[in-house]
Amino acid sequence: MKHIYLLLVLAAFSGSLQAQSFQKTAQGVKASTTNNDIEIQFYNDATIRVVKSPKGKVFKKESLSVTASPLKTGFTTQEKNSILTLKSGKVSVNLNLSNGEVSFFTANGHPLLKEKAGSTVFTPFNDAGNSTYTVSQSFILDKDEPIYGLGQHQNGKLSQRGLKYRMEQGNVEDVVPFFQSVKGYGLFWDNYSPSDYTDTEESTTIKSDVGDGIDYYFMYGGSADGVVSQMRGLTGKAPLFPLWTYGYWQSRERYKSQAELVDVVKKYRELGVPLDGIIQDWQYWGNNYLWNAMEFLNPEFPDGKKMADDVHALNAHMIISIWSSFGPMTKQYREMAAKGMLFNMQTWPESGSEKWPPNKDYPSGVKVYDVYNPQARDIYWKYANAGLFSAGIDGWWMDSTEPDHVYAKQEDYDTQTFLGSFRKVRNAFPLMTVGGMYDNQRKTTSDKRVFILTRSAFAGQQRYGANTWSGDTGSSWETLRNQIPAGLNFSLSGIPHWNSDIGGFFAGAYNTSWNDGSGANNPLYRELYTRWIQFGTFNPMMRSHGTEVPREIYNYGKKGEPIYDAIDKFINLRYALLPYIYSASWDVTHNNSTFMRALFMDFPADKKGWDINNEFMFGQSILVAPIVNAQYTPEKIVKVDEQTGWNKQENKTNDSTITVDFTTEKTTKVYLPEGTGWYDFWTNQKIEGGREITAKTTINMIPVYIKAGAILPIGPAVQYATEKKWDNLEIKVYPGANGSFTLYEDEFDNYNYEKGAYTEIKFIWNDKAKSLTINDRKGKYNGMLSTRKFTIVLPSGVTKTVTYNGKKTTFKF
Structure with missing residues (x-):
């Protein structure tokens, strides 16, 4: 016992x-x-x-x-x-x-x-x-x-x-x-x-x-x-971008003078093609020893403030290139060097000479700054504010936020930063440099929302008002195909704002092989560029940019010609969708939603959609299937990256004998997820989901489908985002399921929305009753429309116009 x-x-x-x-x-x-x-x-x-x-x-x-x-x-x-x-x-x-x-x-x-x-x-x-x-x-x-x-x-x-x-x-x-x-x-x-x-x-x-x-x-x-x-x-939550950032952006590497840049905006206005943003790339500061001086020291840019004022007078906005490094003759370099805030590692540009290839007998002396040091970030803003923001620049193109690390050596990683070795904190570099700009601009003013376009990102960067673009990609169909899953996975990482250079960055293979030396006239490139424009219409930012081949619409023919008309059509479509896009942006900010959505996000039970890499939802109502294979021309095989691209190692295949008829119809396969009906955006034909279909395409049409139950606001024809008030929106209702949509509006370019200065109007479709309810307007802001009209349109063509004064109303079809 x-x-x-x-x-x-x-x-x-x-x-x-x-x-x-x-x-x-x-x-x-x-x-x-x-x-x-x-x-x-x-x-x-x-x-x-x-x-x-x-x-x-x-x-x-x-x-x-x-x-x-x-x-x-x-x-x-x-x-x-x-x-x-x-x-x-x-x-x-x-x-x-x-x-x-x-x-x-x-x-x-x-x-x-x-x-x-x-x-x-x-x-x-x-x-x-x-x-x-x-x-x-x-x-x-x-x-x-x-x-x-x-x-x-x-x-x-x-x-x-x-x-x-x-x-x-x-x-x-x-x-x-x-x-x-x-x-x-x-x-x-x-x-x-x-x-x-x-x-x-x-x-x-x-x-x-x-x-x-x-x-x-x-x-x-x-x-x-x-x-x-x-x-x-x-x-961190994603702050709201200004409305103008969701319009069309024109850029190239690079505008060589302020007169050239302003003339681009003028030409768009003369042609009647919408435009909201123009971007100035590098070298407005002068030579490589003055790299990123954040001042207009190039004689071709004699008055940066006047340039910004001229752009604003044309009802457009301007952002400008700034980098994470400085040339040895800049004020920033001298101040930071004295305080031990520069890294001794090889970065870009390599030579002080602007000739290509780089003459390494004359090293540029450019050095990356210690973004991990809060005092260094403040110094960076001090010069950006004094030289650019105070001159009227609307936002920032923060290039090389990886940063560029040329010929990386193991000892480079031993470099001491404010937070330890570069090795220890290397991947957080973009988060810190972008965060420094956001935090300092927010401290400076709340009257203008921060907008940053940047080339790199890390976890949490969505909280800093930054849109990431996919880098210096090559211009090829393979690259275009890769952009869709690249953007979707980036979005699925929690960072909602993303885009790619429309047309790809390195386009020289199409330029040098064409008989007149202009890739913009090469039908192989014209088809690729048009399809990229169409894909870019459904990105969070729609921005055309690249080197070697000009990107402005007037380089692609004239009104009445198929390529010009296709580009024009989709830029205008982008503006028609602005009420939908801006409301989606509020959903991103307020409800942590996502713009570009892999099919499994909205249709998780449909296993066929789990790994589809060439379609996506844009917002929660629009399914987009971009054309990512050549249909009218041979698919030129171009293998190029940022290194071979800058070294001009390009495919020299001769395309000069190709003639193309861009007016013929083509087809493509599209998978429509199960569990809902779908409407062809162009024809209003209704198709049940859960199957693959053969869709008709033309050079000015790609497959776009609207989910049954969707409510889609369509904005007025405009030349820039805020040209006309949304006082008579067309509201497209797609029957077949219950649905709702919240129309969001505010003052468009300040942070008053954080204090509650905005409105929401919720539309609710009852499919069984065939009734649409417009709920009471919630909220208010300065300049709010107190009375407006909505024109309700069904796919059948039935329309009703209602005067809305902010009070709940219901009507049946």
Whole structure:
């Protein structure tokens, strides 16, 4: 009997020891295994932070991406057989107290994601004299489970399964160490060093060059929108862009004088083609020794303020190129050099001479500045404000925000920044430099919304008023095809504003092979450019830009000719959709929505849409299937990247004998997701979803379909976004399902909306009753329309015009 009693006492004591292997905290638990310390924190009831470090090593970090603080979250803990379960109202987390493996489930126990047992790895690493680690963690995914995100990659893939990346910022590669699953969860790996992503059938692994610990966030949203919402809640909401930024933008590398730039805007006004933005690329500052001086020192730009005033007088806006580096003769260079704020690494341009190729006997001396230093960011703004913003520049084209790192050497990564080695914080460079501009402009004024066009991005950058473009791409059909999944995965990483250079950046292969030396007259390029314009119509920003071949519409014929008319048609379509686009932008800001939407976002049950990489939803009503294969001309094969492009190593195939009839009809295959009906935007023909169809196309028409139940506001014909008030909008209603749409309006270019100065008008379609309700207007702002007309149009052609004074009204069809 004594022996049995002793066993019971020992068992109770053993259980007590095991119970002490973890400690409950206000946000979760802390625990230790044989090798590692682990902390699990609830940031809210659907987002969990997991922190791991070698046993006994203190790991504390202030995140550069995460802005949220943990919310007080109710959760329970239960231990059974060395498995500790933490459960909130939405998710459940298992921690294996023996080996440290973490697994995630829905609140009702459905498995979502788990760590691979034994895959937590800390390898000692000497980071420029600092003892730290290379860190790695592997996860087990379902065999047929697609995942999306990871920033922007130019490989044409939508699902990121079976791929391998070296995740380091580059000209056309944007690193966001975040992915989300069709199962409705996401994972953010909070590390800023170059990393390797490897997905195999066995596991998905992220390995980072430097990390004092492993730090990641698991979030459950239940849907793609829910995951994006959690990610934005964690890293920052996207502020609202001005209305004018959603119009058409014209650019090229580069306008050689202020007179040339202003003349472009004048020509658009003379032609009656809408335009809202013009962009001045580099060298307005003069020579390479004055690189990025942020002043108009080039004799061809004698008066920058007058240039901006002339553009404004034509009812357009202007942004200008600024870089993350400075030439040795600039004021910025001298001030920052004296304070140790410049990096000694090779960047672009390489030579002080503007001749090509670079003459390295005369190095430019250009150096990248320490964006991680808050004082350096303030100095950067001081000069941008004094030389450009005060002259009337409306926004910023922040180029080379990777930054350009030419002939990268290992010792470059040892360079000390304000926050440690460059290796440790390398991938966060765009986040810091863009953030410095946003924060400083917001401190300067609230009368003008920040707008930044930038070439690189990192997790959290959506909070800084930045639109990322896809870099210096080559002009080819393959590149165009790659832009769709690149933009979709970027958007699925939580950053909603994205575009590509319409026409591709390096177009010289079409220019040099054409008989008159003008690629704009080459039918091969004309077809490619037209299809890219059509794709760009349905991007968050519609911007034409590139080198070697001019991009302005008047280079592509004249009114009445097929290519000119096709370009003109889609620019005007963009303006017709502005009420829809601006309302979608409010949905992005207010509800954490997304502009460019992979099909699985809205149709997760339709497995056929999980990996379609050539179609997408633009907003929640419009399905777009861009033409991404040549239909009228041979598909010229062009292989070019930023390095070979700048070195002029181009395809020289002769195209000068090609003649083309752009007036014939063609066809293409389109998949319409199941679960809804679809209307052809051009013909109003209704088609049931869940099947592939053959759609008619012409050079001025691509497949565009509207989801049944959609309500689509159409704006007036204008030459610029704010030319006419929206006092008589056409409201297209597409029957076949219940639907709603909220029309958003405000003062268009200030931050008064943050104080509640805006209106919402909700339209509700009851399909069974065939009735449309326009709810009471909510809110108010200066200049608000108190009375207006809406012309309601059904696909059948039935129309009704209603006078609306802000009070609820319902009428039947």
